[in-house]
Amino acid sequence: MRRLWEIVMGRLSVDRPSPALKQLPTAVAFAAATITAISVPSILITSPYAVIVGSVFMTIATIVALYFTRQVTYDRWWALIVPGLSLTAIAFLRVGTGGITSLFGSLIILPMVWIATERGRRWIAVSMFGASAALMLPYVVNWRAPADASEWLRGVVGPIVYGITAAIINEMSRQSRKQYVAIRDLARQREALLDEAMAGAQALAVNEERLRAADRLTRSVLDAVTEQAVIGTDLTGLIDVWNPGASVMLGLAPDETQGKRYMFEFHLEEELEARAKELSYPPGATVLNPGFSALVESARLGRAEVRDWVYVRNDGSQLSVSVAVTPRSDEQGVTIGYIFVATDVTQALEVSRLKDEFVGLISHELRTPLSSILGYLELMRDDEESPLSTEQMQYLGVAERNAHRLLRLVGDLLFTAQVSSGRFPLDVSLVALGDVVNASVISAKPNAANAGVDLVLDGSVKSIVVRGDAVRLGQACDNLISNAIKFTPRGGTVTVSVGTNAEDAIITVRDTGMGIPASELDQLYARFFRASTATRNAVPGVGLGLTITKAIVTAHEGELDVESEEGVGTAFSLSLPLPRKVAA
Amino acid sequence: MTETSRQPRVVIADDDADIRALVAIAVDRAGFDLVASAEDGTQAYAAILEFRPDMVVLDVSMPGMTGLEVSRLVRNDIALDDTMIVMLSAAVDEQSRDAGFEAGASHFLSKPFSPRELAIRLSDLMPAS
Numbered sequence: 060m061r062r063l064w065e066i067v068m069g070r071l072s073v074d075r076p077s078p079a080l081k082q083l084p085t086a087v088a089f090a091a092a093t094i095t096a097i098s099v100p101s102i103l104i105t106s107p108y109a110v111i112v113g114s115v116f117m118t119i120a121t122i123v124a125l126y127f128t129r130q131v132t133y134d135r136w137w138a139l140i141v142p143g144l145s146l147t148a149i150a151f152l153r154v155g156t157g158g159i160t161s162l163f164g165s166l167i168i169l170p171m172v173w174i175a176t177e178r179g180r181r182w183i184a185v186s187m188f189g190a191s192a193a194l195m196l197p198y199v200v201n202w203r204a205p206a207d208a209s210e211w212l213r214g215v216v217g218p219i220v221y222g223i224t225a226a227i228i229n230e231m232s233r234q235s236r237k238q239y240v241a242i243r244d245l246a247r248q249r250e251a252l253l254d255e256a257m258a259g260a261q262a263l264a265v266n267e268e269r270l271r272a273a274d275r276l277t278r279s280v281l282d283a284v285t286e287q288a289v290i291g292t293d294l295t296g297l298i299d300v301w302n303p304g305a306s307v308m309l310g311l312a313p314d315e316t317q318g319k320r321y322m323f324e325f326h327l328e329e330e331l332e333a334r335a336k337e338l339s340y341p342p343g344a345t346v347l348n349p350g351f352s353a354l355v356e357s358a359r360l361g362r363a364e365v366r367d368w369v370y371v372r373n374d375g376s377q378l379s380v381s382v383a384v385t386p387r388s389d390e391q392g393v394t395i396g397y398i399f400v401a402t403d404v405t406q407a408l409e410v411s412r413l414k415d416e417f418v419g420l421i422s423h424e425l426r427t428p429l430s431s432i433l434g435y436l437e438l439m440r441d442d443e444e445s446p447l448s449t450e451q452m453q454y455l456g457v458a459e460r461n462a463h464r465l466l467r468l469v470g471d472l473l474f475t476a477q478v479s480s481g482r483f484p485l486d487v488s489l490v491a492l493g494d495v496v497n498a499s500v501i502s503a504k505p506n507a508a509n510a511g512v513d514l515v516l517d518g519s520v521k522s523i524v525v526r527g528d529a530v531r532l533g534q535a536c537d538n539l540i541s542n543a544i545k546f547t548p549r550g551g552t553v554t555v556s557v558g559t560n561a562e563d564a565i566i567t568v569r570d571t572g573m574g575i576p577a578s579e580l581d582q583l584y585a586r587f588f589r590a591s592t593a594t595r596n597a598v599p600g601v602g603l604g605l606t607i608t609k610a611i612v613t614a615h616e617g618e619l620d621v622e623s624e625e626g627v628g629t630a631f632s633l634s635l636p637l638p639r640k641v642a643a
Numbered sequence: 644m645t646e647t648s649r650q651p652r653v654v655i656a657d658d659d660a661d662i663r664a665l666v667a668i669a670v671d672r673a674g675f676d677l678v679a680s681a682e683d684g685t686q687a688y689a690a691i692l693e694f695r696p697d698m699v700v701l702d703v704s705m706p707g708m709t710g711l712e713v714s715r716l717v718r719n720d721i722a723l724d725d726t727m728i729v730m731l732s733a734a735v736d737e738q739s740r741d742a743g744f745e746a747g748a749s750h751f752l753s754k755p756f757s758p759r760e761l762a763i764r765l766s767d768l769m770p771a772s
Contacts, residue, residue, distance in 0.1 A: 419734065423704060426733035430755035431661040437757055438668065466755065470735070477736065484737050 078138050082124035085145045085169040089117045089152065092163045096156045106155040109200070113151030120144035139177065139185075142170030146189045150196035158197035167193050167221065175225035176232040186225040191218030288380075288401040291387065294394070296321045296351035308380075308403060310373040322399065323351045327369050327377070355397050358384040370401065379405050418476035425469045432462045471603040475586060478610040485528040485614055489638070492523040492532070492564050496557050499536035503544060511549035514540070517556035523564045525635045527615045532635075535611040538604040539568040539631050545598050546629065547572035563617070563634040574625040583621060584609040592625065608633075650676040651769045654694060656687030656710070657702035657731070665758055666700055666731070672762035675769075684708025688716055696726060698769055703732035703743065711746040718747030727769060731756070 093114060096102045104110060124141045127133045146167060153161035167190050174186035194217050281289055281302040288308040291300025298320050301313040309325060323331060334353040357364035365383045372378065380401040387396040436459050439447065447455065477483050500516045507514035525532075536555075543553040551571040558565050573592045575583065582588045587602040612619045615635050623629040653675045657663045663680050670677045675698065679690035685707035691699055699717065701710035708716075710730055717723045730748040732739055743751045750768060752761065 423733040426754050427659050427662065430733070431659070431665065433755045434665040434758050435661070437759060438665075441759060473735070486737075 077128040078124040078133075078141055079121075079128040081173050082121055082141055082145070085142070085149075085166070085173075086117060086121045088166050088169055089113075089145070089148060092152060092156075092166060096152075096163070102162065103157055104155055105157050109151045109155030111155075113148045113155060116144050116148030116151060120148060135177070139174060142173040143189065145170035145173075146193045147196075150193035153193070154197050154200045158200075159194075161197075164194065164217070168224070171221055171225060172228055175228040177229075178233070178236065180226075180229065183222060183226045183229045186229075187218055187222030190221040190225075194218060286402070288399070290322065290399045290401070291396060292322050292399070293396040296323055296354075296397075298322060299396070300398070305401075308372075308378070308401065309370060321351070322397075323354060325370050325372075326354065327371060330369060354399075355384055355386075358386045358397050359394070361386060361394075367404065368401075378403055379408055415476055418473060422469050422473040426466070429462055429466050429469070433459065433466075436462065468601060468603075471601070471607060474607055475603055475610075478607070483610065483614055485531060487526055487528055489524050490527050490529045490532060492525050492557055492566070492635070495529055495533050496536055496555060496566055499533055499540050500555055502537070503540045506541065507544050507553065510544050510547070512544050512547045513552045514544065515552060515554045517554050518558075523557055523559060524638065525564050525615075526638050527635060528611075531611045532615070535608045535633060536566060536568075538608045539566075539633065542600075542604055543568050543570035543572065543629070543631075545600065546570060546593070546596075551628075559637065563636055566633040566635075567630055568633075569628065569630040571628045574627055574629055575621070575623040576625055577623075580621060580623065584619075650674065651697040652676045652678045652694060653698045653700065653765075654679045654681065654687060654690045654696040655700040656681040656684065656690075656705060656713070658682055658705045659702075662702070662754075666761070669756075669758045669761035669765060670700070672758070673766040675765065684710065684713045688713050691717060691723065691726070695723065698727045698729060698765070700729045700731055700765075701748075703730055703734065703739070711742060714743075714746040714748055729765070729768065 093110065096104055096110065120141050120143075123144065124138075127138045127141070149163065149166045149170070152163050152166070153159075156163055171186045171190045174182050174189060176182075177185075281300070284302055284304045285307060286304060288305035289300065289302040290298060290305050292298050297318065298316045299318065301311075301316045305316075306312055311320075331353050334356075338353060338356055352359070363383060363385045365381060368380055368382050369377050370380050381404045382402075383400045385398050385400075386394045387398055389395050436455055440452070440455055497516065500514060504514055540553065540555060547553055547570045553568065553570045556567045556569075558567075573596060575590045575592060579588075579590050583590070584605050585602075586606045588606075589600065589602045592598075593600065609619050612633055612635070617633060617635040620632045620634070621629065622632075653670050655663060655666045655670060655677065657666060660682070663682070667677055667680060678694045678696055679687075681687035681690050682705075684705045687699070687701065687705070687710075688708060690696075691713070699713075701713055703710040710732070714728050714730065717726055717728060727749045728747060729750045729752060730743040730746075731752050731754060732743065733754045734740075735753045740751050750764075752764065
């Protein structure tokens, strides 16, 4: 009941009541008054016609109210015709039930409230005049002026009271409307905020799902890596990521290591100490712990590093690994830990060892028969009892030359195998570079003369001294000069020069040969690579000379550069650091 | 007879017969007395014990015992203190050379070799008296 009251009164007050609903109290009160007037004998009906006219007006008012209610849109101003008609109906009811003495004057307040609740102060006046007109109608119908002061008071003071009431209602209505608008705005804001919150929640859910998917992907990738150990640590080396590959490699499950073990526990102490020494850590230096710092030194500086280490398994056994260390960063780019990706290289090392062994064996097996060939050829040449004819000596020379060629090839193969396996010892001392180059030029002279190439040593070079292996540097010079002669047509020139710049000694071997296509320059130092100009012109060789030269230069911390133009010539520059640079 | 006995006595060992023959020629040209020519390490050591030579020319890679093993056995025998060991190897790298000297070799020569030069080197090492 209370709820019904709230709904009806609420709708009648501010919630855009329909004209029919607004008219309802008036129509009901009018009907009740009319029935009361007819049924109560003490109430005198002075003019039945006026009552009938009043009822007709009220009926029309109610019908008009219903009409406006049925319209989807209507003009509020025109709708005010309904309380106007109601006031008229009440005025006629008053006329029919005693005129100015009628009991039903108070009904006027109902349509008056309707008018007074309209927006704008002018409706206070309208409602007041409407009420006054309704009160004055009995005087108009009876065609007489108020007889005494009390009648004047009734006709004039009454409307004033109604006017004050209308003003109060109008103001209250205005306040209510204001509050209603404020509440409606708040409700809209609340709805907007709610929508925003919902959208935020949805976005959050989507992001959460994305994060979960990314996490699943990362986990599945980590789990899929079974041949490599992927281990993550924080800045102190405490393990927090341990993939199945790590479990297989080191014999511990993730729950045995994550948050419990430190990375350096899986390393050989002596290896960590040696690395710390290599990095010149002062004795007793502790950046958390020196062993771990030695492990992540490059990664700590933001660089990835790949290095060979020995891991110690849980059962104490050891295995050789190649470990790539990279830093882990948070969203601000601050390093929060490290990732270690370890690959078991035991097998690779074994393969490399077997390869070296094989190359050594092959080399031995080739050198032994070559020893016989060259030895017996020499015996034939030296045989004084039955000397060879000139022609036979020529044939012998060809056989010897080719045997020596084969021997050089075997030597080169053995040397490249040593380079690739890292076994490349240098017998370092101070070397007079001029002597080395001079010796190479002198030993290449006969070759150059045979090929019809002019071999020139440009300028004086005796004063330049570098630190290096004289034999290997001589080998590098021999290779460059021999190549230049091979690639230079008869009548061309090979110029060898030695000079220095601020930091390096530079040997340059320049020829006027066939040149190397620009597209092939970056492959020159690959094993067994032969330039197309070499194969096209049937220049002998197997493609090891430059590989060896490059390896020698690199081992001396030098550089080998080439400039070439097809059909014009090639210049190789071999730079070696001068002693003060090495000392620095 | 007396003159022959003053010639340095030499044992050579190599698993390759052609090389053995070549070394034998060089030994002969050096004016030495070739007392035994062994085709593996075991034979070589037996010959050394038997003839107590002044010089042994040993190949490094041989079946049975390697030249390095024979060299170590010789160096451990006080009675063979004066025996000169010349190692002849197809390996030319520093490590092989170092291994030869560590095993007790007096000289390390690499293959291939010139018989003429080998004869000169041998006679330089131990001039015939």
